[in-house]
Amino acid sequence: MIADSNDDDQTTLLLEGMSCAACVLKVQKALEAVPNVTKVQVNLAENTALVTGHNDNPQALVEAVEKIGYGAEVMVDEQSRREKQQRLAQIEFRTRLWQSAVALIVSFSLMGWSFWDKKPVTTANEGIWLSVGIFVLIIMIITGGHFYVKAWKNLLQKSSTMDTLVTLGTASAWLYSMFVVLDPTFFPEGSRHLYFDAAVMIIGLINFGKMLELKGKQQSSKALERLLDLTPATAILVTDKGEEEIPLAKVQAGMILRLQTGERVPVDGVVTQGSGWLDESMLTGEPIAIEKQIGDKVSAGTLLTDGSVLFRAEQVGSHTRLANIIKLVRQAQSSKPPIGQLADKVASIFVPTVISIAILAGLIWYFIGPEPHLSYGLVIFTTVLIIACPCALGLATPMSIIAGVGRAAEIGVLVRNADALQRAATADTLVFDKTGTLTKAEPKITSIHLYNDATEEQVVQLAATLEQGASHPLARAIVERAEEHNLTLGTLDDFTTLKGLGVMGKVAGKIVCLGNQTFMNDQHVDTSVAQQVFEQESEHGSTVIFFAIDGKLASLFVVTDPLRSDTKEAIARLKSLGYHLVMLTGDQQKTAEYLAKEAGIDEVVAGVLPEGKVRTVEDLQRAGRKVVMVGDGINDAPALALADVSIAMGEGSDVAIETAELTLMNPSINTVADALVLSRGILRNIKENLFGAFVYNIICIPLAAGVLYPLWGILVNPMFGAAAMALSSTTVVLNANRLLRFKVRPEK
Numbered sequence: 001m002i003a004d005s006n007d008d009d010q011t012t013l014l015l016e017g018m019s020c021a022a023c024v025l026k027v028q029k030a031l032e033a034v035p036n037v038t039k040v041q042v043n044l045a046e047n048t049a050l051v052t053g054h055n056d057n058p059q060a061l062v063e064a065v066e067k068i069g070y071g072a073e074v075m076v077d078e079q080s081r082r083e084k085q086q087r088l089a090q091i092e093f094r095t096r097l098w099q100s101a102v103a104l105i106v107s108f109s110l111m112g113w114s115f116w117d118k119k120p121v122t123t124a125n126e127g128i129w130l131s132v133g134i135f136v137l138i139i140m141i142i143t144g145g146h147f148y149v150k151a152w153k154n155l156l157q158k159s160s161t162m163d164t165l166v167t168l169g170t171a172s173a174w175l176y177s178m179f180v181v182l183d184p185t186f187f188p189e190g191s192r193h194l195y196f197d198a199a200v201m202i203i204g205l206i207n208f209g210k211m212l213e214l215k216g217k218q219q220s221s222k223a224l225e226r227l228l229d230l231t232p233a234t235a236i237l238v239t240d241k242g243e244e245e246i247p248l249a250k251v252q253a254g255m256i257l258r259l260q261t262g263e264r265v266p267v268d269g270v271v272t273q274g275s276g277w278l279d280e281s282m283l284t285g286e287p288i289a290i291e292k293q294i295g296d297k298v299s300a301g302t303l304l305t306d307g308s309v310l311f312r313a314e315q316v317g318s319h320t321r322l323a324n325i326i327k328l329v330r331q332a333q334s335s336k337p338p339i340g341q342l343a344d345k346v347a348s349i350f351v352p353t354v355i356s357i358a359i360l361a362g363l364i365w366y367f368i369g370p371e372p373h374l375s376y377g378l379v380i381f382t383t384v385l386i387i388a389c390p391c392a393l394g395l396a397t398p399m400s401i402i403a404g405v406g407r408a409a410e411i412g413v414l415v416r417n418a419d420a421l422q423r424a425a426t427a428d429t430l431v432f433d434k435t436g437t438l439t440k441a442e443p444k445i446t447s448i449h450l451y452n453d454a455t456e457e458q459v460v461q462l463a464a465t466l467e468q469g470a471s472h473p474l475a476r477a478i479v480e481r482a483e484e485h486n487l488t489l490g491t492l493d494d495f496t497t498l499k500g501l502g503v504m505g506k507v508a509g510k511i512v513c514l515g516n517q518t519f520m521n522d523q524h525v526d527t528s529v530a531q532q533v534f535e536q537e538s539e540h541g542s543t544v545i546f547f548a549i550d551g552k553l554a555s556l557f558v559v560t561d562p563l564r565s566d567t568k569e570a571i572a573r574l575k576s577l578g579y580h581l582v583m584l585t586g587d588q589q590k591t592a593e594y595l596a597k598e599a600g601i602d603e604v605v606a607g608v609l610p611e612g613k614v615r616t617v618e619d620l621q622r623a624g625r626k627v628v629m630v631g632d633g634i635n636d637a638p639a640l641a642l643a644d645v646s647i648a649m650g651e652g653s654d655v656a657i658e659t660a661e662l663t664l665m666n667p668s669i670n671t672v673a674d675a676l677v678l679s680r681g682i683l684r685n686i687k688e689n690l691f692g693a694f695v696y697n698i699i700c701i702p703l704a705a706g707v708l709y710p711l712w713g714i715l716v717n718p719m720f721g722a723a724a725m726a727l728s729s730t731t732v733v734l735n736a737n738r739l740l741r742f743k744v745r746p747e748k
Contacts, residue, residue, distance in 0.1 A: 011058050012330070013049040014084055016071030017150060019210075020044070020162035021394030022351050023070070030064045037061075041334040045398040047085070048075075050334040069153030077318070082228055089218060096211040099143040103204030106139050107719075110197035129181040129194065136196040137174060144170065144203035160351040162391055166206060168355065169385035173199040173718065176378045193375050195382070195718070202386055202722040209726020213395070216733030227326050227409060230301030235266035238310060255313045261306055265298045268315035268322075276307020325414060325665075332405045332415040333398075337422035339686055340397030346694075350393065354701070358384035361705040369706075376706075379718065383704040387721035388697055392728040396689035399736035404682035407739050412665040413675040420661035424628060424645045424676055425683035429620055430574060431639070433631035434585035434592060435473055435561060437649050438599055438669065443477040443561035446542065449533050454554035457487065463514055463547050463557070465489040465507045474545060477559050478514075498522075500586050500609035502546075513548040516588065518607075520546045520553070530556050538590035541598065563599055570669035571600040577673070580625065584613050584639070613639040630672055647672060674744040681742050689732045696728045 013031075018024060024042045027049060031040040037053035049072070051061055058074045065072035075081035110132070141148070144166070151167035154160055173195035179186070180194060235251050236258040237244045243258060251257070251267050259265060259276070277289040280302045289305050292298055298311055300320040317323065362381030369376045401418045408415050415421060432438050448456055464482035467475035468489055482489065495505040501522070502515015513523050517534065520527050525548040527534070534544050537558050545557040574581060582603045583596045592606035605616050617639050620627050629636065629643035640646035640660065648660030649667050664671045704721055708714040 009053055010331075011051045011061060012075040012081060013051065013061060013065065013072045014075050014081060014088075015042075015047045015049055015065065016073075016088065018042075018044055018047055018070060019150070020391045021346075022159070022161040024394055026068055026157070026159055026161070027065055027070060030068050031061060034060050034064050041331075041336065043334045043398050043402070044394045045402050046333065047088075048081070048334060050331060068157055068159075069150065079228065082225065089214060093211060093214050096207045096214065100204045100207035100211060103139060103143040103200050103207065106136070107197045107201035107204055110136070110200070126181050126184065130178075132196060133174070133178045133181055136200055139200055140170060140174065140203060143200070143207065147203070147206075160355065162351070164351055165354060165385045165388065166202070168358075169382045169718065170199045170202050172378060172385075173202075173382050195378075198382075198718045201719045205719070205722040205726050209729055212726070212730045213391075213733050216399070216730065216737055227301070227322065227329065230264060230322060232264045232266050236260075249317075251313055251316050253313050253316055256310055257313055258308070258310055259298075259304050260308045261304055263304055265300050265302045265304070265311075267300050267313045267317075268320045269298055269311040269313045271296050271298060271309050271311045274307060274309035276304045276309045279303040279305050325409065328414050328416060328663075329405055329409050332417055333402045335401070335418040336397055337401070337418040337683075337686070339422055339683070339690070340401075340418070342690065346393060350388075354385065354388040357388075357701060357705065358382075365706065376715075379715065380704070380706050382718045383716050383721045384701060386718050387700045387704040387716065387724055391725070392693035392696060392732045393690075395729060395732045395736075396693050397686050399733055400682055400686040400689055400739060403736045403739040404678065404685065404742075407742055408675065408678055411674050411678070411744055412668075412671050413678070414663040414665060416661045416663070420645050421679045421682050423626070424662065424679040427626040427628045427645055427676070428578070429580040429582065429625040429627045430672070430676075431582045431584050431617060431620070431627055431629045431643065432601070432669075433629075433636050434583055434587055434595065436632050436667075437630055438563055438567050438583065438595065438601075439561040440564055441473045441561065441667075443473050443543070443559045445477050445481045445557055446560045447537075447558040449530060449556040449558070451529055451553045451555060452549075454549065456555075457485070459547055459549075459555040460485065461487045461489065462507050462510065462512050462549065463555075465492055466495075466503060466505050466512050466514055468492070469495075470503070473561065474543065474559055478545075478557060511550050514545060516607075517546060520548060523548065523551070525551060525553055527553055529553065535590065538588050539594060541591055541594035543587055543591050563595065564667065564669060566668055566670050567599050570673055573670070573673050574676075575600065577676070579676075582616070582620070584608065584616055610636070610638050614642055617642045628676070630669075647675065670745075677744045678742060681744075682739060685736060685739055689735055692731060692735070693728065696724075700724055 015027060018027065021044065024044050028040050028042045031037060031042070031049060031051055034053075037051055039052040041050040043049070049065075062072045062074060073084065075084070147163045147166045147170075150161065150163035154164055177194040177196050177199070232248065234245050234247055237246050237251075238256045238258050248266050256272065257266065257269065261276070265278070271292050271294050273294065275291065275293045278292050278298060279289045280299065292309065298309075299322060301322040315321070318327075358381050361384055362377040365380045366373045366377035401421075404421065405415045405418070435441055435443075448459065450456060450459065460478070460482050464479045464487065467478050469492075470476075490507050493506040495503065497503050498515070498519060502513060502519035504511065504513040504523070506512070513519065513525065517527055525546070527546060530546070530553060533556055537544050537556075541560070543559045543561065545559060546553065547555045547557060571581065580603070581601045582605060583592060583599070583601045584605045585592050586608055587606055589604075589606040592604050596602075596604045605612075608616065613636060617627055617629060621644070627643045628645045628647060629640045630647045630649060631640055632649060640648075645662065646660045647662045647664065649664055662675055664675070700721070704716050706715055
């Protein structure tokens with residue numbers, strides 16, 4: 001399935017105040033309610049929202065978010081988003097650091113005092129404890145005020161989030177303690193426990209966990225940040241007056257720029273003078289530098305390791321190849337696979353359910369629990385609220401997607417949406433186009449067989465004239481042959497293309513036809529004299545093109561397009577991973593069978609038109625197979641659109657990037673294997689995170705409710721509940737960040 005490429009009306013918002021999956025749902029619903037908005041992708045890990053729709057007033061989006069109690073700001077470009085996000089992250093990190101430090105120091109001090117002075121609260125010492133309670137309240141407001149403010153805003157909106165749980169838990173502990181201090185005689189002696197230290201420690205531990213979580217989030221975005229770092233801030237402009245260093249924003253198409261050893265290419269362009277070796281590894285994943293000479297294209301972000309060149313700027317600003325890559329990486333990181341929607345459904349009812357469980361558990365302990373009833377009921381109520389948190393659920397999917405998509409970009413794979421990753425991870429069949437996918441797409445004419453008194457110069461000149469405007473690799477091979485012999489091409493009239501068969505037209509008053517044998521038969525051209533040559537060449541893997549002049553066979557062009565250097569290795573690797581491999585081509589059957597055997601592919605479907613390729617994919621899907629189609633993203637468009645996942649090979653052209661769900665930035669079948677292995681790893685990582693988050697809550701909520709007390713007398717202290725909650729979110733973040741070091745190929 002080809003992803004929707006209409007992202008011209010996308011707006012990126014930088015959000016503030018989100019803390020859990022429930023927050024994500026609130027923001028998403030608010031943005032979806034804005035008129036003309038068609039799609040919203042809210043990312044908790046990045047605190048961003050990607051909004052698609054014909055929205056002429058971005059401020060309406062900001063107002064919708066602010067109305068429900070969160071902050072929002074429209075981001076104009078990636079660089080401004082990055083700077084703002086980093087600045088906010090640094091501020092939040094420093095804030096959480098001192099808040100957690102203050103809260104933990106105060107709580108441990110109170111805990112130590114309680115151990116040292118074990119006197120119960122009485123009318124004699126209630127003044128001291130009253131001062132302590134007021135001091136603790138001030139510390140709670142200073143270090144945890146953000147929880148209470150957000151919880152109040154949620155209440156006004158008749159909703160609840162993680163902040164609601166923290167507020168209820170800590171406020172209940174403090175209020176209970178203050179009631180004990182104000183009137184200790186009202187409570188049975190065994191219930192006169194104070195939880196001032198617990199209330200502050202809970203806030204300290206949660207802030208500490210948020211601080212660790214924040215560091216992990218920054219780590220997961222490093223791949224994208226490295227892409228942003230590839231663009232230099234300035235460029236060297238060359239004019240008649242000399243050279244001048246100018247800001248990158250001032251570079252315009254048509255300018256001549258200088259690039260020297262050790263510098264990065266500022267914009268996309270074409271070399272006009274000199275030569276050098278470019279390291280394109282951050283764009284393609286290939287570590288080997290490539291030589292660039294006059295006429296060769298250079299891409300923004302690549303590094304000149306040796307040489308000096310002048311090049312003409314062609315694509316600048318947001319139109320460069322690197323800018324497109326960054327845009328797609330950001331879009332993919334904001335998307336969510338179907339498996340992630342499970343967490344959203346749970347989050348929508350999670351907080352109200354937890355509050356209900358906490359109240360019910362507290363009442364059960366109050367009415368039928370051991371003495372002191374009130375004290376036990378409060379502890380259970382508080383612990384359930386604190387230990388249960390939707391943070392881990394909300395982070396489970398987006399953290400894995402951010403890290404995984406970033407890792408994919410590093411190995412030369414562009415992911416258009418996370419949905420494609422999940423489908424790729426469960427695919428079992430790969431269908432390859434032949435030309436340009438398994439082969440180099442650099443066909444050469446190896447021999448020309450002549451018939452009916454035709455001469456080589458004549459057939460090459462006429463055939464090249466017929467094909468001079470075509471972009472197909474086989475057409476280019478014929479035109480290159482004419483250029484090698486310095487032949488002058490004629491004028492073409494009445495040109496006609498018959499898709500999948502051939503081309504015909506009128507050159508110098510002659511009707512010329514070029515194509516396969518089926519095309520010749522349709523044009524009533526007798527090819528029997530060339531049948532033996534055709535079969536022999538086809539059996540050796542060559543493509544044979546028939547050429548006729550005025551209804552008579554004039555020549556056979558024998559064209560050879562060799563397999564890519566790593567095709568055999570990659571095919572063997574894919575077979576070892578358990579994939580069913582199919583080669584799908586419009587080429588002749590024998591040619592296709594020869595190349596398939598050489599590559600190691602067992603199933604071949606040859607001689608098919610685009611409609612036939614679609615039928616082949618349909619047949620595989622009807623047989624229960626989940627199909628990945630690998631092609632060039634243009635000629636195989638119908639089959640790519642129908643396949644469960646589409647992968648475009650090549651140099652990452654704009655067309656391929658805008659159509660395929662996965663785009664390979666280097667023409668290597670091994671990268672196809674890399675992409676599939678990584679997609680499996682990402683899906684496995686998401687499942688691990690979701691499993692951990694669900695299991696954590698399934699186990700911890702009953703423990704907090706006291707299910708072990710009747711058997712072994714075990715109760716979970718609220719402070720341990722806060723530590724466990726913080727640990728659950730941190731564990732999800734750390735597990736997702738393992739994808740940043742994911743090995744797609746076994747080490748040799």
